[in-house]
Each structure stands twice: as C-alpha cells, then as structure tokens.
Amino acid sequence: MNEKIFQMINPKAFPTPFCPGCGHGILMGAILRAIADLEYDMKQMLFVSGIGCAAWIPSPHFKADTLHTLHGRAIAYATGAKLYNPKLKVVVISGDGDLSSIGGNHLIHAARRNMDMTVVCANNFIYGMTGGQMASTTPLGSLTTTTPKGNQEPPFDLCKLVEAAGATYVARYPVATPIPLIRTLKKAMAHQGFAFVEVLSPCPTQFGRRNAFQTAFAMLQALKKNCISVEKAKSLDPAELPGKITVGEFVNQEN
Ligand code: SF4
DSSP: OOHHHHHHBOGGGOSOSSOTTOTHHHHHHHHHHHHHHHTOOGGGEEEEEOSSSGGGTTTTTBSSEEEEOSTTOHHHHHHHHHHHOTTSEEEEEEEHIIIIIITHHHHHHHHHHTOSEEEEEEEOSSBTTTTSBOOTTOOTTOOBTTBTTOOOSOOOOHHHHHHHHTOSEEEEEETTOHHHHHHHHHHHHHOSSEEEEEEEOOOIIIIITTTTOOSHHHHHHHHHHHEEEHHHHHHSOGGGOTTOEEEEEEEEOOO
16 A cells, blocks of 8 residues: 555545445545645545445544535534634535435535535445445335335436536446546546536445346446547437436636
8 A cells, every 4th residue: 555545544444344246445446546646634624424334434534624514414514614714624525425415405505605614425325334224325126125116206416406506516426437536536626616426436335235246347348338538429419318327527716
C-alpha cells in the first residue's frame, strides 16, 4: 500500500467490516487517493456519516476526526460543524438509504442553501446493513425483503434531485471505473459550495443474491455495462435509455 495512504488509515480497523465483494472498499480507497492527490491535511478535515454500511468508511477507518451520527442526520451534523468552524473541510460519506430516504429532507435543503460541504453518497440501491429493505433508490422490479414481488415504486434519480434543489457540483460514477471516480472526488472536495457525488457501489450480500447475480464480479460487470456517459446518452434515442444509468459530471458551477 502507498505509504501516504497508509498514514491516513487506522490499522486497528482492519480487516474491514465489509462483506467480500462489497463496493465500499473500492470507494474508501478512491476517497483516500483523492485526498492524498489534493495534499489535504486530514487534521483540517471532518468526516461525517450516518448509519449503514457506507457510514463505516470514515469511521473507524480514517485517521481523522469523524462524527458517526444518527440515522439520516449526517448532513444536519455536518452543517452545524461547518457553521461553527468554517475553515473545516467537511466531507459527508454515507449510503443512499441514510442520505436520501431517512435523511432526504436534510439533503435537499443543504443543496438549496449551497452549504459548503462535499457529500459522497454510496448508492447500493438497498438498505444493506439493516437487512435488505427497499430504499428510495431501489430500481423498479427489484427484489428486497420488503418488496418480495418486485419494487413497484419508481426510484429517485439522486443527481437530478440535488441539481433541482440547487447543488453547484453534481456527478455520478460507479466504483467499477475508479480513475474517473477519483478525478471527480478531487473536483468535488476542491469545490466551494454544495458538491454531491453519487457513487454506485454494489452490495452482493443484500441486493445481488436476491436479484440473480451469481457472483460479486458479475454484479460489478453488469453495473459497468449499464453505465453510459452523459455525452453518449445525448446521442441515443430516448427509447434506448431505459435500464441505462447515465454517469459523468452533471453540474459544475463556480461560485
Ligand atoms: S451488506 Fe452489502 S453494502 Fe453492506 S457490507 Fe455487505 S455487501 Fe457491503
């Protein structure tokens, strides 16, 4: 492991609590590499998370100040910390269930206020840690413990949601393409204002095994195959888009 990255992690936290094949380990590595490339001092940063598997990325793994808060309330805590100490670089790292279902109200209002913080939302399309329940991001027809006959409710497009609310940096990438993901995380953390990065991160344990994915690798491959760039999506007929996930940078407004 890169010595710089090794200095940023808490070795006592390993092995990680993530299941084999979980995308969150790749995301954790991408966030640390982005911080190392930016040469940010972890002592000037605060990492805030809620409840869920992704919330374990900063706490306990990062050798930095972390706030592991109540379910859905990470952005509210992050707002308070930022207002108290505006010099802090505040980064929220949590899951889709935490940030957009239980904490959806905080998400849209922080975007509306253009709060100066970076929000990294690990979207695994389900509530992973709490037992595989449907989330506001679960695709139509997907099987979860609370939708045994398939989800009938249309999911949120989180990037469109925060863009409409007023976020000034919005992007989405899967963990399957770590190079553009790291590049985007760097831009989001350097951005002044509300920056939102949705990271598609497979959950083989709760989502994959209920939805006919034989292996974690098969899930990662399917995710990569279904993602198309914003540029390519514009060139396609709308009839070709259902089932595809558009990825890339959607908003980048300087203040
Ligand atoms: S339950 Fe899913 S999201 Fe949670 S650690 Fe396991 S694979 Fe990852």
